[in-house]
Amino acid sequence: ETGVTQSPTHLIKTRGQQVTLRCSSQSGHNTVSWYQQALGQGPQFIFQYYREEENGRGNFPPRFSGLQFPNYSSELNVNALELDDSALYLCASRGFGTPSSILTFGAGSRLTVL
Amino acid sequence: KNEVEQSPQNLTAQEGEFITINCSYSVGISALHWLQQHPGGGIVSLFMLSSGKKKHGRLIATINIQEKHSSLHITASHPRDSAVYICAVRIQGAQKLVFGQGTRLTINP
Numbered sequence: 001e002t003g004v005t006q007s008p009t010h011l012i013k014t015r016g017q018q019v020t021l022r023c024s025s026q027s028g029h030n031t032v033s034w035y036q037q038a039l040g041q042g043p044q045f046i047f048q049y050y051r052e053e054e055n056g057r058g059n060f061p062p063r064f065s066g067l068q069f070p071n072y073s074s075e076l077n078v079n080a081l082e083l084d085d086s087a088l089y090l091c092a093s094r095g096f097g098t099p100s101s102i103l104t105f106g107a108g109s110r111l112t113v114l
Numbered sequence: 115k116n117e118v119e120q121s122p123q124n125l126t127a128q129e130g131e132f133i134t135i136n137c138s139y140s141v142g143i144s145a146l147h148w149l150q151q152h153p154g155g156g157i158v159s160l161f162m163l164s165s166g167k168k169k170h171g172r173l174i175a176t177i178n179i180q181e182k183h184s185s186l187h188i189t190a191s192h193p194r195d196s197a198v199y200i201c202a203v204r205i206q207g208a209q210k211l212v213f214g215q216g217t218r219l220t221i222n223p
Contacts, residue, residue, distance in 0.1 A: 033209070033211065035211075035213075037155070041215065042200055042202075042213035042214055042215045042216050043157075043200070043202075043213045044213070045210050045211050045212065045213075048209045048210075050209075055209055056208060056209025056210055058210060088155045090155070090157060092157075102159050102162050103147060103149075103159045103162075103211075104159065105149075105156070105157035105158070105159065107154075107155060107156045108155040108156065108157075110155065
């Protein structure tokens with residue numbers, strides 16, 4: 001059973017709408033990262049948060065934004081949805097700087113944009 | 115050219131066979147992850163390597179930092195090993211994780 005939970009598991013939106021995806025990190029993990037995985041592709045890094053601050057970002061436009069809360073849970077927000085935003089969104093947590101920074105992934109949120 | 119390349123992209127084998135999946139990368143890294151993804155999306159972290167070799171059950175992962183290459187081996191493969199195996203590297207000095215495109219493994223009974 002995974003220690004990272006994501007919600008919702010599935011959702012359908014239309015172009016132009018906004019979406020918020022949520023992630024609860026594994027206990028003791030203070031770093032969370034988000035990934036977009038299009039069908040048949042490997043995941044792409046969106047950004048990472050450490051202690052409520054973004055400390056790394058991939059090649060995603062500003063309409064992809066995030067938050068990390070004091071309890072280390074996190075949100076991914078996407079504004080002005082486009083058809084190409086349809087994907088599986090994964091979050092992963094880890095303990096920053098720990099000797100074995102194994103990533104623990106959530107099961108993902110599958111977003112369909114119509 | 116992708117920073118992380120995996121081979122093969124697809125692999126089908128019979129139960130019991132020894133499996134090797136390869137990962138080559140072209141950037142400096144601080145760590146390399148091997149991940150397993152089953153249908154439906156859930157990803158499980160198998161190994162994190164920065165040098166040498168690790169073993170867990172029937173799985174063995176090796177990395178050669180000088181050659182920028184890693185391999186994942188499965189001994190005595192079983193149909194339940196069928197999944198997509200993904201190699202991901204943490205770029206040195208950055209927080210970014212770069213993923214390979216994955217290797218789809220199918221083990222037939």
